[in-house]
Amino acid sequence: MLRELTLNPRAVAPRRDIAMPPAAESVHLVLGGIACRYKILLDGTRRIVSYLLPGDLCDVHASASGAADWSIGTLTPCAIADIPRERLAELARAHPGIDRALRWITLTELSTAREWLANxxxxxxxxxxxxxxxxxxxxxxxxxxxxxxxxxxxxxxxxxxxxxxxxxxxxxxxxxxxxxxxxxxxxxxxxxxxxxxxxxxxxxxxxxxxxxx
The missing domain is CATH 1.10.10.10 (Winged helix-like DNA-binding domain superfamily/Winged helix DNA-binding domain)
Known part of the structure; x- marks a missing residue:
């Protein structure tokens, strides 16, 4: 079921946006390369707040409104699979293992964010x-x-x-x-x-x- 969602990845060149707020209709899966979450500050500088590596889902835990509050961009050439958010939700409802994995992803990202803050x-x-x-x-x-x-x-x-x-x-x-x-x-x-x-x-x-x- 998961493989079916990743059959047609798209190639994204370095330093290109994969997604920008507030759109969050899709969850983006990194299949190759390194991407990042980032914010552009008021003075125009960029701050990278996390790295996304092969196997990572982007914005699986978007806010309750369905909107992300950061941008996602590539740092190297990437292969990206775009997964409709509702389709992923359907799989989570139908397969408890997928549901547990998605909750584990969210908890791990929160733990990593705390470590980056301490760092x-x-x-x-x-x-x-x-x-x-x-x-x-x-x-x-x-x-x-x-x-x-x-x-x-x-x-x-x-x-x-x-x-x-x-x-x-x-x-x-x-x-x-x-x-x-x-x-x-x-x-x-x-x-x-x-x-x-x-x-x-x-x-x-x-x-x-x-x-x-």
Whole structure:
């Protein structure tokens, strides 16, 4: 039943909107690439508030009015399946397993949002290290990362908009992480020589992602 909903994905180029408020007739499933939820602030700057990876549903828990209050855009080339919200609701009513999974998604997103809020209080180097730890764990969960490396096509501007710091500051942070031996970055590949050490530095505990069991 779920496969039938994803038979005709659309290709979306990087830096394109998948959905913008207030429309929320469809739930968007990321099948490939990295997307994000973001807000444009009054001064015109963008703030990324979460990442959407392959297997993630966007806006499954839109507000009671049916409207989303953020934009969803691609950061890399993406494959997106658009699922009518009512069709997904019908499946949830007919299949308790799907209903439980959708509620689990909502609870996990809330838990992740709280962790991102706490992460904002950390210094910038630990904030970005925490993001790298999260991406490694989440991509490993969908078999898209090795034990210590990920294909990471995010720009430094994306990282700046995620961490809420300037592009120049991101550049300095990455240089510092590399100099400390915490990361090794090549063309589109991020390698973590010692995962446990990076986790300790970032104060990262993957429990908030609820991936175990």
């Amino acid at each position: 904002d209080s950390r210094p910038a180097d630990r904030r970005i290290a925490h993001l790298f730890c999260e991406l490694l764990v989440r991509l490993q969960a969908v078999d898209l990362a090795g034990d210590s490396s990920i294909d990471l096509r995010l720009s430094q501007v994306d990282l700046a908009d995620t961490a809420g710091i300037s592009f120049v500051h991101v550049n300095r942070v990455l240089q510092s992480l590399r100099a400390s031996g915490l990361i090794v970055s090549g063309k589109h590949v991020l390698t973590v020589p010692d995962v446990a050490r990076l986790r300790a530095f970032a104060e990262f505990d993957p429990g908030y992602l609820h991936l175990a069991g």
